[in-house]
Amino acid sequence: MNDELTPEEKEALKDVASKLGSFEKQRGNLIPILQMVQEKLSYLPTQAIKVVSEHLEIFESEVYGVATFYNQFRFHPPGKHPIKVCLGTACHVRGGGIILENFERKLGIHYGQTTPDREFSIEKVACVGCCALAPVAIIDETVHGHMAPSKVEGLLMRIEIEKEMEERARIKDESCG
Amino acid sequence: MNPAGNEKIDQRFNAIYKEAEKRRNEFRDAPVPKIHIGMATCGIASGALETKKAFEEALDEYNIEARIHTVGCLGHCYAEPVVVIDHPDSGFPPIFYHEVNAGKAKMLTKLFLKEGDPRFEHVYGAMEENDLIPWVMEFARFNREKRVVMEKCGYIDPEDIYDYIAAGGYSTLVKALKLSPDEIIKEVQNSGLRGRGGAGFPTGRKWELAKNTGEQEKIVICNADEGDPGAYMDRTILESNPHQVIEGMAICAYAVGAKKAIIYVRAEYPLAVTIVTKAIRQARELGLLGESVLGSSFDLEIDVFRGSGAFVCGEETALIRSIEGYRGMPRHRPPYPVQKGLWNKPTVINNVKTLASVPPILDHGADWYREIGTQNTPGTAIFSVVGNVVHAGLVEIPMGVSLRTLIFDICGGIPNNKKFKAVQIGGPSGGCLNEDFLDTPIDFDSLTEAGAMMGSGGMVVMDEDTCMVEVSRYFLDFTQNESCGKCTFCRIGTYHLLKILERLTRGEGEDGDIELLETLSKDIKAGSLCGLGKTAPNPVLTSIKYFREEYEAHIYEKRCPALMCRPMIAFYFDLDLCARGCDACATACPVEAVFTTSNRKKGVDQELCVKCGECMVVCPPEYDAVRKVSPPHLVPHIEKPPEKKKED
Ligand SMILES: Cc1cc2nc3c(=O)[nH]c(=O)nc-3n(C[C@H](O)[C@H](O)[C@H](O)COP(=O)(O)O)c2cc1C
Ligand code: SF4
Ligand code: SF4
Ligand code: FES
Ligand code: FES
Numbered sequence: 125m126n127d128e129l130t131p132e133e134k135e136a137l138k139d140v141a142s143k144l145g146s147f148e149k150q151r152g153n154l155i156p157i158l159q160m161v162q163e164k165l166s167y168l169p170t171q172a173i174k175v176v177s178e179h180l181e182i183f184e185s186e187v188y189g190v191a192t193f194y195n196q197f198r199f200h201p202p203g204k205h206p207i208k209v210c211l212g213t214a215c216h217v218r219g220g221g222i223i224l225e226n227f228e229r230k231l232g233i234h235y236g237q238t239t240p241d242r243e244f245s246i247e248k249v250a251c252v253g254c255c256a257l258a259p260v261a262i263i264d265e266t267v268h269g270h271m272a273p274s275k276v277e278g279l280l281m282r283i284e285i286e287k288e289m290e291e292r293a294r295i296k297d298e299s300c301g
Numbered sequence: 302m303n304p305a306g307n308e309k310i311d312q313r314f315n316a317i318y319k320e321a322e323k324r325r326n327e328f329r330d331a332p333v334p335k336i337h338i339g340m341a342t343c344g345i346a347s348g349a350l351e352t353k354k355a356f357e358e359a360l361d362e363y364n365i366e367a368r369i370h371t372v373g374c375l376g377h378c379y380a381e382p383v384v385v386i387d388h389p390d391s392g393f394p395p396i397f398y399h400e401v402n403a404g405k406a407k408m409l410t411k412l413f414l415k416e417g418d419p420r421f422e423h424v425y426g427a428m429e430e431n432d433l434i435p436w437v438m439e440f441a442r443f444n445r446e447k448r449v450v451m452e453k454c455g456y457i458d459p460e461d462i463y464d465y466i467a468a469g470g471y472s473t474l475v476k477a478l479k480l481s482p483d484e485i486i487k488e489v490q491n492s493g494l495r496g497r498g499g500a501g502f503p504t505g506r507k508w509e510l511a512k513n514t515g516e517q518e519k520i521v522i523c524n525a526d527e528g529d530p531g532a533y534m535d536r537t538i539l540e541s542n543p544h545q546v547i548e549g550m551a552i553c554a555y556a557v558g559a560k561k562a563i564i565y566v567r568a569e570y571p572l573a574v575t576i577v578t579k580a581i582r583q584a585r586e587l588g589l590l591g592e593s594v595l596g597s598s599f600d601l602e603i604d605v606f607r608g609s610g611a612f613v614c615g616e617e618t619a620l621i622r623s624i625e626g627y628r629g630m631p632r633h634r635p636p637y638p639v640q641k642g643l644w645n646k647p648t649v650i651n652n653v654k655t656l657a658s659v660p661p662i663l664d665h666g667a668d669w670y671r672e673i674g675t676q677n678t679p680g681t682a683i684f685s686v687v688g689n690v691v692h693a694g695l696v697e698i699p700m701g702v703s704l705r706t707l708i709f710d711i712c713g714g715i716p717n718n719k720k721f722k723a724v725q726i727g728g729p730s731g732g733c734l735n736e737d738f739l740d741t742p743i744d745f746d747s748l749t750e751a752g753a754m755m756g757s758g759g760m761v762v763m764d765e766d767t768c769m770v771e772v773s774r775y776f777l778d779f780t781q782n783e784s785c786g787k788c789t790f791c792r793i794g795t796y797h798l799l800k801i802l803e804r805l806t807r808g809e810g811e812d813g814d815i816e817l818l819e820t821l822s823k824d825i826k827a828g829s830l831c832g833l834g835k836t837a838p839n840p841v842l843t844s845i846k847y848f849r850e851e852y853e854a855h856i857y858e859k860r861c862p863a864l865m866c867r868p869m870i871a872f873y874f875d876l877d878l879c880a881r882g883c884d885a886c887a888t889a890c891p892v893e894a895v896f897t898t899s900n901r902k903k904g905v906d907q908e909l910c911v912k913c914g915e916c917m918v919v920c921p922p923e924y925d926a927v928r929k930v931s932p933p934h935l936v937p938h939i940e941k942p943p944e945k946k947k948e949d
Contacts, residue, residue, distance in 0.1 A: 152644075154626035155609055159568075193628040193785075194609035196568045213531030213728065213761045214687040216775050222913050226891060250612075250779065252569050253533035254346045255685060255759075256378030256693035267346035273891060273915050 129169060133201075136164045137171060144179045154180060158191055167198040195250075203238045203245035205283055208262040212251030220259040224248060226276040227261070243287075244280075307479045309596040314475045317587050318466055325467035334367040334388040334414050339381065339455060341374035341540040342572045343533075347381035348402055355403035359410035367414060373541020375455030376695030377442070378687075383455075384409075385428055391417045395428040397437055441710045442692050447673060447699045449681045450657045454541035459576050462583040465544040471589055473660040477552045478597050482512060485556040489659065491667035493679040498524055498615075498652030499730070499756045499832070501678065501745035504659075507649060511557040511639040514647040519559035522643065522650045523550055525566045525573070526620060528612035529728030530779060532759030534683045534695055535653040539566065539573040542657075543580035547603065549656030551590065552663065554601050557649055562603045565620055568610045578605050612729070612783035616831050617642075617650045619785065630785045631831035654683055654758075674700035678744040686712045688761040689719065705739040708762055719764035722863075723848070727756025729776050729783075730836035732843030733769060752843045754836060768865035769848040770855050773841045774802035780837040791834030794825035798841060806866040808932070810856035815845060864929045867912040871933035874903045874916075878926035886916035886927065907936065 140161050147153045161172045177184040191197045209224040231244050238245040254260050257269025340349050360367055380399030387395035412418045426437035437443045457464040490505030527535040550562050566574050581603050584590045592600045606624055613619045614629040621643045623629035642648020662670045671679045678700040687693045691713030715721050723733045732753035741747050745755045781795040822838030829835050854860045861869040887895040894909035917927040
């Protein structure tokens with residue numbers, strides 16, 4: 125794994141460090157702090173764990189111990205477009221597993237992984253509370269209900285097209301300005 | 302509280318109520334149409350944001366004045382996005398429209414709001430009794446429900462505290478503040494309210510124990526961890542009517558003598574967190590929370606704690622551990638949280654629905670509540686009925702209604718002419734019941750007797766295409782993952798259960814596996830500390846009990862009767878039915894396993910096929926030529942693949 129932080133991540137880490145001041149040095153703040161860090165950095169890099177451990181004056185191993193207990197925390201950077209496929213009971217009986225496989229096949233990665241270009245990552249989650257729309261997938265922050273294998277391709281394509289359009293707009297901007 | 306104090310409370314609250322009433326009347330009496338849009342997570346997932354935007358744009362375009370009112374969720378998930386349009390000038394009552402996408406929104410704005418034509422073909426029903434359109438209360442999905450906890454869900458704007466107050470909200474807190482804590486506890490006890498978090502512990506007793514600890518500092522926690530992967534009623538309540546939960550918490554805190562309360566919300570519910578946080582702030586601003594609530598001597602601060610996604614943290618002692626900043630591992634009870642809870646202080650932990658039941662109980666009285674439901678479990682139950690069922694959604698019914706009424710009469714039965722097979726109740730702790738139980742009245746005790754559990758109230762309906770062995774495997778995969786690891790039997794036992802079940806679903810079952818599953822299950826139940834381990838084997842035990850032949854088919858015939866376990870099935874095309882020209886299957890197949898040979902015959906390359914079933918979905922119904930068989934060697938004639946053409 126590449127442990128180097130990107131320049132943006134370094135910026136975010138500084139931001140984290142300055143935000144820590146607003147949390148009292150109490151053990152009870154550990155989970156809220158980790159949540160804050162993950163909101164800023166979208167995962168918990170080793171460097172951040174260290175900062176948290178120093179602030180709360182507890183061992184890094186303790187911080188890891190707590191963070192790894194909970195499903196919410198990630199230790200690898202997610203893709204720019206995180207994909208979460210629901211495998212809760214309702215989604216499972218309605219074919220959520222097949223939706224997951226389709227994403228995996230289309231992107232060439234397994235759940236828990238990120239594409240090499242860091243564009244997409246896939247996670248499985250247990251119920252997002254929209255069971256009546258099962259099977260459900262979340263891309264970025266948007267919940268998509270009644271998923272079907274054919275919809276997987278469409279959704280990924282839409283992101284690709286949007287990206288291309290942005291790219292074109294950027295090139296146009298650059299050539300104009 | 303002394304009478305002078307009471308007067309002050311009344312004065313303070315009346316001023317707030319007047320304001321709420323004024324706002325409500327102003328909205329109600331405005332001579333323009335009103336559009337109510339359901340905007341909980343589920344509505345948004347179905348496109349409610351686009352719907353709202355389409356209404357706004359269309360109103361602009363056609364130059365119509367109307368008010369948009371964003372509300373929570375009615376629980377009619379099958380119909381989302383749901384919109385109610387109240388257009389008095391048209392002469393029609395308020396109308397319930399279902400599945401209103403952006404296009405429909407635009408069309409309704411033009412044709413109904415502008416031209417007065419309600420477009421009957423899109424009308425679901427009317428919200429009031431009238432002569433023109435059937436009233437929704439004539440439908441079983443509406444009239445068989447009894448709404449106590451969810452009474453206001455879907456009618457009020459969860460982000461506007463005045464909406465709740467104008468609908469009678471917080472008046473029960475006012476009433477409670479004028480009673481003594483003992484009077485409140487007595488009333489809750491008399492109502493027979495039992496905790497809705499799963500175990501059904503009498504709420505009044507819990508409060509009394511907490512009150513009588515004699516400690517100075519006490520804490521109230523609302524458990525909104527809702528970890529059952531298939532249940533979402535707590536989310537919906539928090540997103541649709543957060544203030545009823547807050548009001549219940551305030552009453553509880555006053556009764557037990559707590560000044561601090563926490564709502565523990567699941568990480569996967571970002572919208573619920575936002576809405577509850579906002580609701581607390583609004584309540585504080587109006588003096589309904591904070592120091593000296595409504596001028597009384599009662600103080601209360603409520604904080605939101607976001608859970609981090611661990612099922613076991615729904616268990617009360619694990620939940621406490623996680624707020625304290627540790628790994629959420631349950632501990633031995635006693636001491637119970639009411640004796641030694643968060644930070645060793647007496648702590649009352651109640652579920653969202655339990656707390657939200659309190660305001661209606663105090664408002665209408667214990668006797669009223671006792672009239673609803675059964676002798677042992679008064680009140681209502683909220684189920685999320687999902688899976689293979691027509692009118693999926695949240696249903697609040699009196700305790701004691703039968704599963705048949707719930708699944709068939711209220712929720713419309715099984716779609717696509719399939720047969721009912723089982724219903725899974727209570728999630729990973731619960732069990733699968735077969736049709737013999739359809740007429741059992743549902744309450745805590747009857748479900749426990751059947752080997753299932755009320756649990757959270759998650760109910761997944763399964764049709765004949767669902768494999769019970771596979772469902773057990775699914776739940777064990779879940780509990781095995783979520784076991785905190787403290788008890789050997791839970792940690793390692795569930796792992797072995799899972800391994801056996803995985804073998805069965807792969808077609809590698811052996812003689813003796815069923816017995817092994819049973820003994821291991823019993824040992825896990827006996828050797829586990831908390832409810833997770835104690836109940837984890839329930840899905841296995843109930844499915845063996847009620848669907849034993851299915852296990853046997855997997856083991857002795859290597860056959861999956863429901864045609865669900867993928868290693869044990871194969872797909873083929875019935876060439877007598879196949880149109881041989883449409884190619885829908887070949888186009889849909891994600892792995893190009895479908896090939897065409899002489900006479901345009903279609904075949905499946907079994908080596909490539911991943912058994913996704915897409916070909917079956919896309920094959921036009923008039924041909925319906927795709928077949929599934931188990932065991933796979935029954936595939937009739939495997940066509941030879943065509944000669945591979947050299948590509949150049
Ligand atoms: C593994 C496990 C998970 C639980 N999950 C929840 C939950 O998600 N929500 C809940 O209210 N109670 C849950 N409970 C029950 C709580 O421990 C506790 O009994 C309940 O919150 C008490 O509230 P009540 O008296 O209002 O039912 C769970 C229990 C166990 C053993
Ligand atoms: S039964 Fe399982 S989840 Fe519960 S305390 Fe023991 S190991 Fe942890
Ligand atoms: S089941 Fe799926 S993989 Fe197999 S042939 Fe049909 S579409 Fe292709
Ligand atoms: S099971 Fe997928 S949203 Fe609930
Ligand atoms: S539509 Fe809101 S709970 Fe389902």
